[in-house]
Amino acid sequence: MSQPATDVSRQLPVGPPLPHQQQQQAGGSKNRNRSRTDAQFNPDCSQLAVGNESGLVEIFNWSAMRLRVRALFSRKIVNALAWHPGYAAECRGWLAIGTNSPTVFVMDTGVGSDTASCVDVSEPMITLKGHRDRITSLCWSPHTPHHLLSGSFDGTAQVWDVRTGDHLANFAGHAGKVYTVLWSASDPDVCLSGSEDHCLLVWRISQLDRKSPPTSGRQYRPPLPHGVLARTADEAALDADVDDASTGHEAAAAATAATLNTSVEDLELDDLLRLVEQKKRELTVKGQPPPAAAPTQFVRRPSATEKEPAASASAVPADNEDLADAAGPATLADVALRRGVGADPSR
Numbered sequence: 001m002s003q004p005a006t007d008v009s010r011q012l013p014v015g016p017p018l019p020h021q022q023q024q025q026a027g028g029s030k031n032r033n034r035s036r037t038d039a040q041f042n043p044d045c046s047q048l049a050v051g052n053e054s055g056l057v058e059i060f061n062w063s064a065m066r067l068r069v070r071a072l073f074s075r076k077i078v079n080a081l082a083w084h085p086g087y088a089a090e091c092r093g094w095l096a097i098g099t100n101s102p103t104v105f106v107m108d109t110g111v112g113s114d115t116a117s118c119v120d121v122s123e124p125m126i127t128l129k130g131h132r133d134r135i136t137s138l139c140w141s142p143h144t145p146h147h148l149l150s151g152s153f154d155g156t157a158q159v160w161d162v163r164t165g166d167h168l169a170n171f172a173g174h175a176g177k178v179y180t181v182l183w184s185a186s187d188p189d190v191c192l193s194g195s196e197d198h199c200l201l202v203w204r205i206s207q208l209d210r211k212s213p214p215t216s217g218r219q220y221r222p223p224l225p226h227g228v229l230a231r232t233a234d235e236a237a238l239d240a241d242v243d244d245a246s247t248g249h250e251a252a253a254a255a256t257a258a259t260l261n262t263s264v265e266d267l268e269l270d271d272l273l274r275l276v277e278q279k280k281r282e283l284t285v286k287g288q289p290p291p292a293a294a295p296t297q298f299v300r301r302p303s304a305t306e307k308e309p310a311a312s313a314s315a316v317p318a319d320n321e322d323l324a325d326a327a328g329p330a331t332l333a334d335v336a337l338r339r340g341v342g343a344d345p346s347r
Helices: 019-026 233-259 269-285 321-325 332-338
Strands: 036-041 047-052 056-061 066-072 078-083 094-099 104-108 119-121 126-128 135-140 147-152 157-161 166-171 178-183 190-195 200-204
Touching (some): 094 147, 104 147, 147 178, 157 190
Antiparallel strands (some): 078 094, 147 157, 157 166, 178 190
C-alpha cells in the first residue's frame, strides 16, 4: 500500500529568523520566509539551493541536511536559481539569483565551508544591472565559464560577462515578457528564449547588434532578417509620430487611471465597460432609458423640384463627437455610450 502524499522522508531544517524577520514577526506581519519558490541542486548534488518569497536564498548540505548559508540580496520573491556547471575550477560553487528585482545577483556558495555554523551573507559577489523589469530565468553558458544568459519581463534576453559585468548582447525579438532562456549545449553562439507571445525563438549571439536592454518603456522592433524588405517611409513616419506622442498618451492614461482609482498597469477596457453598465443601471433604476447622443439638427438640402422644408427637423444621434460634447460636460461613461461601447443591440 502506498504511503499518503503527506508523508515525507526528509524535511529541510529551519534556521533562526534574520533581524528584519524578527521585526516582522514582532509586528505581527506575515512570515514570507517559509514560502518556497525555487530549488536547484548543484552539479554533483551535494548542495541544494532554495529560494523563498521573502528574497532569502538558503544553501543546504544535502547529505547532512544542514543549513550552511543564508543569503539576502533583495527583499523580493526569488524567481530563478542557476548553479554554475562547474567545469571551470574558479567558477565552481557560483550561484546566479534572479528575483522580482531587475538586478541579477551572483554569489559564491563556498563561503563558510570550513565552519559548522550557518553563515549569513548580505552582499553578493557580483551584481549585474541592465534589465528594466523582474528576472524570470537564468542559464550559464556550457562553453564559456563567465557567460550568463538571463530572461526578463522587459521582453528581452541578455548575455552577460560575469567577470566584468559587461553587456555582451541583447535579444529583443519577442513581443511579450520572456519567461525562459536556454543556452545551446552544442553551439556556443546559439540561444533559445520563450515568451508570452507563444513563441520559442532560436537566435545567434553574433548576429545581434544591440548589447543592452532598451532604456525606454516602448517595445522596440528587432533588426529585420536578411531578405525582408525595410519599412516604407510612411511606416517610419508613423513610428516617429508614435514616439512623439508617447508622453501625451502616458499622461492621458495616468489621468484616466486616477479617475478610476487604479494604476496605469491595471487600466483595461473592462473598466470602461464597467462604468457604462453602471451608468445604464443607474438610469434604469430612475426609470429613464440610457441616453443617446446629444441631439443635433440636420437639414437636408432640397432638390430643385422640392419645396423648402420646415425650419424644425427631428433630432438624430450625432456622429460628430465635437457636436455631441457641445451639449454639455460628459462623464467617461456618457462618452462611451455615444461611441456605442456596451450599447444594447436591441435598441
